[in-house]
Amino acid sequence: MSMTLETEPRKLPLHEEHLQKGARMGDFGGWLVPLFYTSIMGEHTAVRTKAGLFDISHMGELLVEGPGAIEYLEANLPRRIAPLKFHQAIYMPLVNDRGGMVDDIIVYRMAENRFLIIVNAGNIQKDFEWFAGRAPEDVIVTDLSESMGLLALQGPLSREILTEAFGAYYRDLKRFYYLDFEGGIITRTGYTGEDGYEIMVPMSKLRAVWEVLFRVGGKKGLVPVGFGARDTLRLEAAMPLYGHELNDTLTPLEADLEWALDLTKERFPGSEVLKGQKRSGILKKRIGFEMIERGIPRQDFEVRKNGRPVGKVTSGSFIPTTGKNIGMAYVETGEAAVGNVLEVMIRDRAVQAAIVSLPFYKRKV
Amino acid sequence: MDFPENLRYTKTHEWIAVQGNKGRVGVTAYAQQEISDVVFVELPKKDQVVQQVKTAAVVESVKAAFDIYAPVSGKITDTNKTLESNPGLINQSPYGDGWMFELELSNVGEVNSLLTVQQYKDLVQQTPKH
Numbered sequence: 025m026s027m028t029l030e031t032e033p034r035k036l037p038l039h040e041e042h043l044q045k046g047a048r049m050g051d052f053g054g055w056l057v058p059l060f061y062t063s064i065m066g067e068h069t070a071v072r073t074k075a076g077l078f079d080i081s082h083m084g085e086l087l088v089e090g091p092g093a094i095e096y097l098e099a100n101l102p103r104r105i106a107p108l109k110f111h112q113a114i115y116m117p118l119v120n121d122r123g124g125m126v127d128d129i130i131v132y133r134m135a136e137n138r139f140l141i142i143v144n145a146g147n148i149q150k151d152f153e154w155f156a157g158r159a160p161e162d163v164i165v166t167d168l169s170e171s172m173g174l175l176a177l178q179g180p181l182s183r184e185i186l187t188e189a190f191g192a193y194y195r196d197l198k199r200f201y202y203l204d205f206e207g208g209i210i211t212r213t214g215y216t217g218e219d220g221y222e223i224m225v226p227m228s229k230l231r232a233v234w235e236v237l238f239r240v241g242g243k244k245g246l247v248p249v250g251f252g253a254r255d256t257l258r259l260e261a262a263m264p265l266y267g268h269e270l271n272d273t274l275t276p277l278e279a280d281l282e283w284a285l286d287l288t289k290e291r292f293p294g295s296e297v298l299k300g301q302k303r304s305g306i307l308k309k310r311i312g313f314e315m316i317e318r319g320i321p322r323q324d325f326e327v328r329k330n331g332r333p334v335g336k337v338t339s340g341s342f343i344p345t346t347g348k349n350i351g352m353a354y355v356e357t358g359e360a361a362v363g364n365v366l367e368v369m370i371r372d373r374a375v376q377a378a379i380v381s382l383p384f385y386k387r388k389v
Numbered sequence: 390m391d392f393p394e395n396l397r398y399t400k401t402h403e404w405i406a407v408q409g410n411k412g413r414v415g416v417t418a419y420a421q422q423e424i425s426d427v428v429f430v431e432l433p434k435k436d437q438v439v440q441q442v443k444t445a446a447v448v449e450s451v452k453a454a455f456d457i458y459a460p461v462s463g464k465i466t467d468t469n470k471t472l473e474s475n476p477g478l479i480n481q482s483p484y485g486d487g488w489m490f491e492l493e494l495s496n497v498g499e500v501n502s503l504l505t506v507q508q509y510k511d512l513v514q515q516t517p518k519h
Contacts, residue, residue: 048425059452060425063425063426064425064426064450064451064452065426065428065451252425252451252452255452256451318429318431318473319429319431320428320429320449320454322454341451341452342428342429342449342451344451349429371431371447
């Protein structure tokens, strides 16, 4: 059996807590993170049926503020920012001048001209430079990533656990809104396809939040969840992951993220490229597929149609809920229809798969 | 962790039970714990010729694929097909129902190059944990 070794990744602020809960640690984008505590399958199921708590403090937080903030973000982001209410949040790709994706982000409106932006861990520096480099003199961009910690409470029991832990004040928090909490915020967002919350607090308060949630939630079935199940949960919900489904050269239209753009906006970075693609069509597209024959698809495996290369797998896994082997891939638009049978090359063997509609999993409301 | 006395081991965490020129192969208790939930197994084919320290099978967890090396060279005589429908047997019973394949050794002398149980225990103990 062969395994790869990692080189000195950064530790999370709750590293010791993870070890105490029996975490198996591993590398994720330069961070030493819990891969799982008991098992990926068990943790995946816990989030689908009860609740799970994730430490996602590796993620980045940027603050954009100043008298020109609203005008500046309107000019640089691919969705309209001005209609956002205070305490409201919105998801979107960050687009470069060529129409590629710098990152995917969530923008929170904290005041008329103050915005919090949650960014992917691996992109903190790149995003900071992107925002700071375009900012006029009356807009200040600050990287809060070192001082803020982030936990995600996800699953059907998360609302009950959250309100018992922190009070009825949070009971009616709506999806994609936030409320203030302990020098940070609680938002009703997530990356699992379940109901849930993300809790951002100063690093100094992170441990106390972690402990109180387990004190309240433990008896209801709340378990710590590692990055293994975070990946299977988001994959099953067909949520793209930067570095897999998204990168600097793929466009949001190819990534099937047109819903997260506003192409009626006159101008933003990359808007000409994207509007052109909208008019003339895209050459490749993100799709979901399910294996028909035995085999687990993994990132970078080639996708073929009758032996002809037509695309590449971006993510793939065995899925605990259904027991199926599924994946996402980019394939030529002409081969992207639901039902089309393709071959995934797994260790030099062509293994049949069928395109299915996304998401693979949708929670019952 | 259990490491039976009557087996020989590899540095890459396979075990082999040798009887005459026949051998049965699987992965160790340590390996199954490191891999965690086994969700997929690809076995060699009957009559396939395998070489010592070359990939003979693949075991996949939710997250990753792991190559399983042949501890010795030989010809595959049987495989544990049950694993294809129940790969979790590798986790539940790595030395029993979770065995992977049997082979006829082409060079019995290769067994001498494998680790004894004590050497393997020392290796596992020295492996750093996060």
